[in-house]
Amino acid sequence: MKLLSVNLGRPKAVPYTDQPDGVTGIDKQPADGPVRVTAPGSEGTGASGLAGDAVCDARHHGGVDQAVYAMAREDMDDWERELGRPLPHGVFGENLTTTGVDVSGALIGERWLVGPELLLEVTSGRIPCRTFQGHLGEERWMKRFMDRAAPGAYFRVIRPGEIQAGDPVRIVHRPGHDVTVALQFRAVTTERELLPRLLAAGDALHPEALAKARKYAAAHGA
Numbered sequence: 001m002k003l004l005s006v007n008l009g010r011p012k013a014v015p016y017t018d019q020p021d022g023v024t025g026i027d028k029q030p031a032d033g034p035v036r037v038t039a040p041g042s043e044g045t046g047a048s049g050l051a052g053d054a055v056c057d058a059r060h061h062g063g064v065d066q067a068v069y070a071m072a073r074e075d076m077d078d079w080e081r082e083l084g085r086p087l088p089h090g091v092f093g094e095n096l097t098t099t100g101v102d103v104s105g106a107l108i109g110e111r112w113l114v115g116p117e118l119l120l121e122v123t124s125g126r127i128p129c130r131t132f133q134g135h136l137g138e139e140r141w142m143k144r145f146m147d148r149a150a151p152g153a154y155f156r157v158i159r160p161g162e163i164q165a166g167d168p169v170r171i172v173h174r175p176g177h178d179v180t181v182a183l184q185f186r187a188v189t190t191e192r193e194l195l196p197r198l199l200a201a202g203d204a205l206h207p208e209a210l211a212k213a214r215k216y217a218a219a220h221g222a
Contacts, residue, residue, distance in 0.1 A: 001100040001169040003114065004073055005030040007090030008053040016134020025054030026135045028090035030165065037118050038160040040067050049157050050095050064156055065123045065206045070096035071152035072103040078150075083138060093132065094152055101169055104150040104182045109204030111173035117161025119172070124206035125151035125185030146189050153181045154206065177201055184209055196222035 009025030017024045025048075036051040040063055047055035047062030055062035071094035080087045089097040096114070106112075110122045128151075133141040145151070177200035184201070187194035188209050195216040198205055205213070216222070 001098070001171075003096055003163065003165055003167045003169060004099050005089035005097040005165050006035045006050070006163055007031065007095055007097065008035065008050060009048075009055070009090075009093070011054045014131075014134065017131040019131075024131050024135070026093040026131055028053070028093055028095065030089050034162045034164040036160070036162050037068060037114075037157060039157040040064055042160070048095070049155075053095060066154040067157045068096060068120055068155040069094050069126060069152060070098055070101075070103050070155065072101060072150075073097055073099045075104065075150045075152070091136075092152065093126075093135070096163075098169055101171075103153050104180070104185070106153050106171075106181050107175050107177065108179045108181065108184055108198075108201035109173075109175040109177075110171060111158065112155070113170040113172045115161055115163040115167035117159065118157070118163050119159035119161070120155035121158050121204065122153050122181060123156055123204065124154045124209055125181045126154060127151070127185075127189065146185075149182050149186050149190075151181065151185045175201070175204065179205070188212060192216060196220070 007028035008031050009028040011023045011025055012027055013022050014024055037049050040047055040049050049067030071092050076087050106122045108122055112120045128142040128145040179198055179201040187198055195213040198213040
């Protein structure tokens, strides 16, 4: 289990984002050397947890509970075969491209030690947006991505650290519930009847998803 690539975005003007200024940082490129990762807002990192990474739409991306986004190379390889085109590291807008880790199968609240210091905690899956669809340029991409339910994972930073391609990834804590990233993703997108199951993850869950689960459970007596 290791990092294949650490990817950073630079602001870029595009015709397919609904950002008022038409700028996005989704087109992330592999970094040449080590990258410092901290909780957003500390050490001047802003909306992203990675130094030098641009998050242009802070309404839906970045922040404490979405500080880092990881995608499994294995899932990207599946998409490569289906789409019939190369998908380089970073093309999904992911900060971390991993291998050997079931990213969408990670549990909410699971903790990863990346490199010698960085400690991350899983919070949720990535919800596709119009900018993602425009960036990939694939027909019905948002629906296809949701139907696959392998969205990759967002993390909060528990302990800062420096990381680079080739660093090991170690799972150092797994919670006692069964709420995976894939389950959380399905619950907030295509299978809302699953929302009450998310409550087992407690405060480790992304606050927006937790609020949706509580509201649904209260309304349906679950």
